[in-house]
Amino acid sequence: MCGIVGYIGFREATPLLLEGLRRLEYRGYDSAGLAVSGRRGKPRIAKVAGRVADLRDAVDPARTGGTGIAHTRWATHGEATDANAHPHTDPGGRIAVVHNGIFENAESLRAQLTAEGAVFASETDTEVLTHLIAAALEAGASSLEDAVRTALRPVEGAYGIAVLDGQRPDELVVARQGSPLVLGVGEKEMFIASDVAALVRHTQRAVFLDDGELATVNAEGYRTSTLDARPTDKQPVTVGVVEEDYQLGEFPDFMRKEIAEQPDAVTRALRGRLDERFATVRLDGTGLDARDLRSIRRVKFLGCGSAYYAGELGANLVEELARIPADAEPASEFRYRNPVVESDTLYIAVSQSGETLDTLAAVEELNRKGGRVIGAVNGVGSAIARACGAGLLLHAGPEISVASTKAVTNMSVSFAMLALLLGRVRDLSTANGQRIVTALRSLPGQIEEILRAEEQIAEAARRYADARNMFFIGRTRCWPTAREGAQKLKEISYVHAEAYHAAELKHGPLALIDESMPSVVLAPDDELFAKNISAMEQIKARGGPIIAVTNTTLPHGLTDTVIRVPHNSPELDPILLSVPLQLFAYHFASTLDRDIDKPRNLAKSVTVE
Known part of the structure; x- marks a missing residue:
């Protein structure tokens, strides 16, 4: 630290x-x-x-x-x-x-x-x-x-x-x-x-x-x-x-610079890895060949903070594209519960710096018990990279701001590629593989499109900057994105924010909804769109302001603010939906005159327990 x-x-x-x-x-x-x-x-x-x-x-x-x-x-x-x-x-x-x-x-x-x-x-x-x-x-x-x-x-x-x-x-x-x-x-x-x-x-x-x-x-x-x-x-x-990688250039702070660098960062993560011929990807750094990949019966992601939420998104992608049971767990808890380490499970240690002590300790526990573990890190030569010996290099470039943006996005993109690779050695069809490859290739340009709409997002953030509490709401694929959005707002603005599954509102949290409690609702055009509309109607009926982040048209009068993103594919839409949440948190905190890059009580690389 x-x-x-x-x-x-x-x-x-x-x-x-x-x-x-x-x-x-x-x-x-x-x-x-x-x-x-x-x-x-x-x-x-x-x-x-x-x-x-x-x-x-x-x-x-x-x-x-x-x-x-x-x-x-x-x-x-x-x-x-x-x-x-x-x-x-x-x-x-x-x-x-x-x-x-x-x-x-x-x-x-x-x-x-x-x-x-x-x-x-x-x-x-x-x-x-x-x-x-x-x-x-x-x-x-x-x-x-x-x-x-x-x-x-x-x-x-x-x-x-x-x-x-x-x-x-x-x-x-x-x-x-x-x-x-x-x-x-x-x-x-x-x-x-x-x-x-x-x-x-x-x-x-x-x-x-x-x-x-x-x-x-x-x-x-x-x-x-x-x-x-x-x-x-x-x-x-x-x-x-x-040296230039560590300079602000034209930007007021590193968080804003790193948000703007995401199209290039994602392009680097994809470069040389997309395989159009076989509708899959190449991830040679993992050290896993097709036979190894077919032997995997479970995938577990281990990370802390934003890396943990990215792992949750990755677990959803693995289950959806590869039909392999997958989950994410806080690395800080893993070794303390005497975990059952299975020989056919692929463990993925996730860390921007590659030095996160809790995650490194989890890797050491897995190595001691003979687990198969790879790293997903941004730090070349880092302790986790060396301890794993193989993995996914994120290629996000140096990240200085305490609040991670481009590294988290590249984690999600890397996990999408891993899910595609696992799926294609199993039962994911060529057509669906090609669909995901095309969707991955579209991400950098679509992120650029979102960044061009920054002023609209900034206006929404300024509008709600007097709120002292907020909800971030998403379902299934978008649940990790909602958690990451709440995390960003908390860590740089010091405003309390909680993420909830949309369906869980009526099981308690709905009691908190009134005109002073805005809700950011992630509502992509997918099979649960109608369910998300129902959740927004419940919030609206109780006077709660709604900021909808969506890639489709919403019923007139249902929301107070709409932030639109391009449509990618249902599996990858949550990656795009996360970008406006970064900008929302950034401009929210800027309106409150917070120290964006150095939020109180926090530091970038957590190397202590």
């Missing part, structure tokens, strides 16, 4: 650290801080409760030093205060540490250290590690690397850490367990970050650390090893993104 940046080389570290933090601020923005090498064997620290801009204002412009680490925080242990901001130091001020993750046994370690006379300056779990590293050095550790290795042995939980020793400013030590860390390889300089976003301006060569791996970094390069000191031979890879 937090952002880590580090630099060692021939340039001044402070400007590079501040720039890197700015690019990683979507990972946490409660507080920020940095430590750079200084005189007398102590790193110089600056940290504030607030945004990276506040840290920039607080940093002495004369601060110099060629080695440094920095951090932007999403609070877990302790409130967002100056004292709890990272970096943290040992009492002597020699060791500085930045940390992403949670030490689960921090309280017991703190109690033990306190009993031995240690004095703590913060409420954080991270400060425990500074004491342990300092104690290891005092006990005669031969190097900072050995001291860090010793200090990590009693630690339980997830972490990505970077450590600076003020007495040895010519090296940094980093380690990861459950939280991402990447090394950027330059010319006589090295970079450290929790995301390649902070690196690509300076280098395209990156080393992705694995769990249980540690690296010692200096200006000339790096060496990697396991936590039990076995050397590892990690080689740099070329990252497929450039």
